[in-house]
Amino acid sequence: MNNSFSFTKPLLETPFHERTYEACYNNDWYRWAGYKIAREYSNTELEYTAMRNTAGVLDITPMHKYDIKGADAIKFVDKLVTRNVTEIKSGQVMYIIWCNEDGNVIDDGTVFCFDSNHLRIFCAERNLNWFSDTAIGFDVEVEDVSDTIAALAFQGPLSCKILNLLNVKNIENLKPFYFDDFDLNGCKVTISRTGFSGDLGYEIWCKNEDAISVWDSLFKFNRDYKVLPAGMNALEMVRVEAGFIQPNADFMSAEQALRPNRMRNPFELGMGWLVDLNKNYFTGKKNLVDLKKKTLTKKLVGLDIQGDKPAIGSVLYDKNKKEIGIVTAGMWSPSLKSNIAFGYVDKDHMKIGSKVFAEIYHPEELEYKKIWAECSVVKKQFFNPPRRHKVPAEI
Amino acid sequence: MPKTKYDVAIVGGGHNGLTTACYLAKAGLKVAVIERHSYVGGAAVSRELHPGWTYSNCSYVCSLLRPEIFRDLELSKYGLQIIPYEGSATMLDDGRFYAHYSDHDLNYRSIAQFSKKDAEAYERFGKDVMRQCKIIKPLLKMTPPDPTSFRPKDIMGLLDFAKYFAAKDELGGLGEKEIYDTIRFWTMSVRDYLEEYFESDVVKAHLAGSAIIGTALGPYSPGSAYVLLHHYMGEVDGTVGAWGYSRGGMGSITKAMAASLKANGGDIIAGSPVTKILIKNNRSHGVVLENGDEIFADKLVSNLDVKRTFLKVVEKKELPDDFYNAVKNFKIRGSSGKLNIALDDLPIWKSIPEGDPAGTGDLHITQSIEEMEGAYDDWKDGRWSQFPYVDMCIPSINDPTMAPQGKHYMSVFVQYVPYNLADGGWTEEKRLEFGKHVMSRIGSYSENFNDIIKHAEIRTPKELEKEVGLTEGNIFQGELTMDQLMFNRPIPGYAQYKTPIKNLYMCGSSTHPGGGVMGAPGANAAREILIDLKKQFNSHYI
Numbered sequence: 039m040n041n042s043f044s045f046t047k048p049l050l051e052t053p054f055h056e057r058t059y060e061a062c063y064n065n066d067w068y069r070w071a072g073y074k075i076a077r078e079y080s081n082t083e084l085e086y087t088a089m090r091n092t093a094g095v096l097d098i099t100p101m102h103k104y105d106i107k108g109a110d111a112i113k114f115v116d117k118l119v120t121r122n123v124t125e126i127k128s129g130q131v132m133y134i135i136w137c138n139e140d141g142n143v144i145d146d147g148t149v150f151c152f153d154s155n156h157l158r159i160f161c162a163e164r165n166l167n168w169f170s171d172t173a174i175g176f177d178v179e180v181e182d183v184s185d186t187i188a189a190l191a192f193q194g195p196l197s198c199k200i201l202n203l204l205n206v207k208n209i210e211n212l213k214p215f216y217f218d219d220f221d222l223n224g225c226k227v228t229i230s231r232t233g234f235s236g237d238l239g240y241e242i243w244c245k246n247e248d249a250i251s252v253w254d255s256l257f258k259f260n261r262d263y264k265v266l267p268a269g270m271n272a273l274e275m276v277r278v279e280a281g282f283i284q285p286n287a288d289f290m291s292a293e294q295a296l297r298p299n300r301m302r303n304p305f306e307l308g309m310g311w312l313v314d315l316n317k318n319y320f321t322g323k324k325n326l327v328d329l330k331k332k333t334l335t336k337k338l339v340g341l342d343i344q345g346d347k348p349a350i351g352s353v354l355y356d357k358n359k360k361e362i363g364i365v366t367a368g369m370w371s372p373s374l375k376s377n378i379a380f381g382y383v384d385k386d387h388m389k390i391g392s393k394v395f396a397e398i399y400h401p402e403e404l405e406y407k408k409i410w411a412e413c414s415v416v417k418k419q420f421f422n423p424p425r426r427h428k429v430p431a432e433i
Numbered sequence: 434m435p436k437t438k439y440d441v442a443i444v445g446g447g448h449n450g451l452t453t454a455c456y457l458a459k460a461g462l463k464v465a466v467i468e469r470h471s472y473v474g475g476a477a478v479s480r481e482l483h484p485g486w487t488y489s490n491c492s493y494v495c496s497l498l499r500p501e502i503f504r505d506l507e508l509s510k511y512g513l514q515i516i517p518y519e520g521s522a523t524m525l526d527d528g529r530f531y532a533h534y535s536d537h538d539l540n541y542r543s544i545a546q547f548s549k550k551d552a553e554a555y556e557r558f559g560k561d562v563m564r565q566c567k568i569i570k571p572l573l574k575m576t577p578p579d580p581t582s583f584r585p586k587d588i589m590g591l592l593d594f595a596k597y598f599a600a601k602d603e604l605g606g607l608g609e610k611e612i613y614d615t616i617r618f619w620t621m622s623v624r625d626y627l628e629e630y631f632e633s634d635v636v637k638a639h640l641a642g643s644a645i646i647g648t649a650l651g652p653y654s655p656g657s658a659y660v661l662l663h664h665y666m667g668e669v670d671g672t673v674g675a676w677g678y679s680r681g682g683m684g685s686i687t688k689a690m691a692a693s694l695k696a697n698g699g700d701i702i703a704g705s706p707v708t709k710i711l712i713k714n715n716r717s718h719g720v721v722l723e724n725g726d727e728i729f730a731d732k733l734v735s736n737l738d739v740k741r742t743f744l745k746v747v748e749k750k751e752l753p754d755d756f757y758n759a760v761k762n763f764k765i766r767g768s769s770g771k772l773n774i775a776l777d778d779l780p781i782w783k784s785i786p787e788g789d790p791a792g793t794g795d796l797h798i799t800q801s802i803e804e805m806e807g808a809y810d811d812w813k814d815g816r817w818s819q820f821p822y823v824d825m826c827i828p829s830i831n832d833p834t835m836a837p838q839g840k841h842y843m844s845v846f847v848q849y850v851p852y853n854l855a856d857g858g859w860t861e862e863k864r865l866e867f868g869k870h871v872m873s874r875i876g877s878y879s880e881n882f883n884d885i886i887k888h889a890e891i892r893t894p895k896e897l898e899k900e901v902g903l904t905e906g907n908i909f910q911g912e913l914t915m916d917q918l919m920f921n922r923p924i925p926g927y928a929q930y931k932t933p934i935k936n937l938y939m940c941g942s943s944t945h946p947g948g949g950v951m952g953a954p955g956a957n958a959a960r961e962i963l964i965d966l967k968k969q970f971n972s973h974y975i
Contacts, residue, residue: 081535081536083517083670084517084519087516087517090514091514091516091680091831091832091833092833195833196833203838259838261779261839262833262838262839263833263838264830264831344973345973346500346671370670370671372515372669372670373509373514374504374509375500375501375503375504375508375509375515375670376504376509421509423512
């Protein structure tokens with residue numbers, strides 16, 4: 039890992055780079071928050087399969103990590119986010135979103151509670167300025183600790199079994215959305231039962247200097263259980279199956295949108311369940327109270343699409359061929375053998391079971407085939423196996 | 434036994450019977466599947482026959498299962514997962530191995546080690562077979578129109594068929610040449626077909642395997658090329674011809690179907706062998722179980738093969754003579770054996786290195802097409818092949834649920850094994866001798882195979898027949914030859930899932946489009962029944 043400033047090397051390397059570089063046969067790198075992360079190691083299909091069949095290892099070091107320390111840590115986060123976090127307990131994780139004053143979503147992430155004076159927020163986008171501004175008047179310090187913590191997502195049905203084989207004590211009893219400190223291969227690590235795959239899985243947080251040792255340990259039983267490093271392409275597949283949306287893919291972050299009409303409020307994203315309008319004042323509350331009373335004009339929904347050709351970038355229509363929305367993410371789901379997507383639809387087509395149509399342009403031997411496919415509006419969470427929630431987890 | 438009367442009862446809980454039942458239950462009918470064993474699945478089962486090991490002890494790999502059926506029946510929700518595999522190999526006597534890989538460039542280089550010309554020809558072969566697969570794909574889902582009938586439905590069906598062949602957009606407009614190719618492909622021998630592409634013996638032998646699996650034909654027999662196509666027309670996520678493992682064994686497919694059926698209100702009546710289908714005034718109205726109980730239903734569907742249905746559970750007096758004779762003449766010859774083996778460790782092959790993806794898929798033992806034809810000659814002479822074509826795989830390399838950690842499960846499919854031996858019948862000694870013969874063949878290609886066998890289940894066509902109910906142990910419920918395909922399957926004039934008995938239907942692999950864990954016969958039968966009941970058939974399977 040060589041991260042000294044160089045005008046010929048704009049990208050940072052994560053503490054796992056020595057290993058990811060070795061594994062990335064395709065040399066196909068994706069830029070994530072200024073880091074080099076493998077898009078595809080050698081075969082997306084196999085990397086995806088590992089996450090659904092054994093386990094996949096993803097380098098998620100570029101996640102932004104903000105320590106919130108001080109007597110008002112919980113109060114601060116409660117003001118920042120739409121959800122009530124005042125009851126958060128040590129060792130607990132909560133999924134959170136935060137909005138600007140207009141009630142438009144800036145980002146989503148997770149908050150970890152170490153104790154009432156120390157929380158940590160993990161998120162995809164940079165938020166130091168927003169958090170620091172929100173912190174004014176609270177007895178808290180916000181610190182960007184992104185570069186000091188290395189992180190791996192270890193996702194898949196065998197993830198618990200393998201951690202157990204690695205003598206990670208009592209890992210099977212860690213509940214979903216909880217974390218704890220563990221010893222892994224002689225390294226002190228924090229493990230949370232969280233992830234972006236919608237399956238059984240963990241995220242492992244360690245010191246930069248322990249990164250290689252942690253990485254190697256996860257592949258220790260590969261003769262018996264083939265664990266693969268997985269790239270961003272495979273992650274994209276599992277997160278859509280799981281129903282997880284992503285800023286700047288399914289909506290523009292309110293902090294980054296150039297065009298105001300590209301911003302989205304939580305109700306439009308189907309995240310109303312994360313908005314607690316009964317709790318104390320939080321950023322965006324006033325406008326969200328008003329928005330809640332209004333009829334939604336558009337909403338991000340799940341789509342189950344006829345046929346097997348992915349509706350990537352498709353425009354959505356009603357039965358009279360009137361344009362009513364667009365697809366933000368579409369794929370053939372190998373797990374469900376279904377053609378699934380996220381898309382925005384108008385107010386007349388938000389209900390589960392509504393029918394809309396997608397115009398799909400499918401490339402076939404240098405010509406595009408235009409397909410008019412019926413879509414059913416369904417819940418965004420397409421894949422949700424029982425093993426994901428089971429406690430104790432399968433070992 | 435509760436005295437429920439069902440709208441439809443399905444005799445036999447194989448994957449097709451369950452598929453039919455699921456579609457009918459989804460359409461709101463009161464449905465029951467009546468199964469002889471305490472478990473459902475037919476030939477798509479997972480069984481723990483050695484503690485800690487799960488065997489896919491009949492069918493063993495998955496590709497043909499129509500994704501539309503998977504989707505309609507929500508099989509993912511009920512736990513089904515298909516794991517693709519990355520390669521396959523043929524092991525040679527000279528210590529080398531020939532491998533195919535899912536990685537295109539690796540595959541080219543692998544074939545080029547034997548012949549650069551063949552490596553290039555493989556691309557042409559792949560394109561031609563793919564075109565044939567595209568032609569056949571919609572036919573799988575079609576109820577074969579009867580070419581002798583003047584009913585509007587049949588005439589429309591034939592017109593659809595003709596239109597489809599001429600369609601510009603779907604297949605880029607098939608011309609005369611392509612139609613000739615199709616007819617040649619469906620009728621020629623696989624040996625002749627492969628000769629048109631390849632020069633290397635091993636390349637031809639590796640590819641010809643798909644044409645003889647489960648079939649009482651040799652690679653020189655006309656019609657064997659079609660069987661190759663039958664094995665290629667499946668897919669894993671859009672990769673036509675790809676195969677995968679069903680996580681948890683093939684039984685996961687039928688377990689998921691059973692769960693889907695129950696979720697839609699269907700019943701499974703297990704442990705209930707049907708001895709007779711009740712018929713009055715040429716109409717079926719129920720079944721009699723072995724224990725004497727009767728179950729009544731407006732419509733009956735048989736998932737049993739056509740011979741078992743009409744020679745065993747329907748009384749002869751109920752059937753027209755010509756139909757009865759046609760059933761008797763239906764070709765359903767047993768030609769395959771199966772070994773299921775629990776291994777203490779991973780086999781070390783003399784040729785394929787550990788970790789090579791070629792070792793994770795189907796592994797074959799054969800040297801040449803001539804050797805395979807010789808193996809067929811043995812079958813014709815009434816003995817198991819001295820040099821059998823062996824198609825084996827170790828699902829536990831990819832599927833972590835099949836065996837304890839570090840241990841493995843191996844499925845060994847053996848071609849050819851006769852149903853009747855020339856030197857007297859099958860005995861327990863002969864069955865064990867057959868198993869030993871196959872294991873010693875495999876052992877000669879491995880460093881450690883003989884030392885790591887913990888348990889082996891040895892099955893001749895007799896065991897396949899006894900356990901699964903397949904007549905003569907034929908895995909396809911009847912040969913896949915042109916005289917028994919499309920509007921001829923199973924019996925000319927009865928290719929539309931109907932029988933001479935009113936309210937009695939067929940849904941098994943004896944019907945179009947035939948065998949393999951495909952589900953298409955079951956779905957097609959459900960559609961016909963729903964049409965007869967004037968009900969909607971809701972499906973991605975159109």
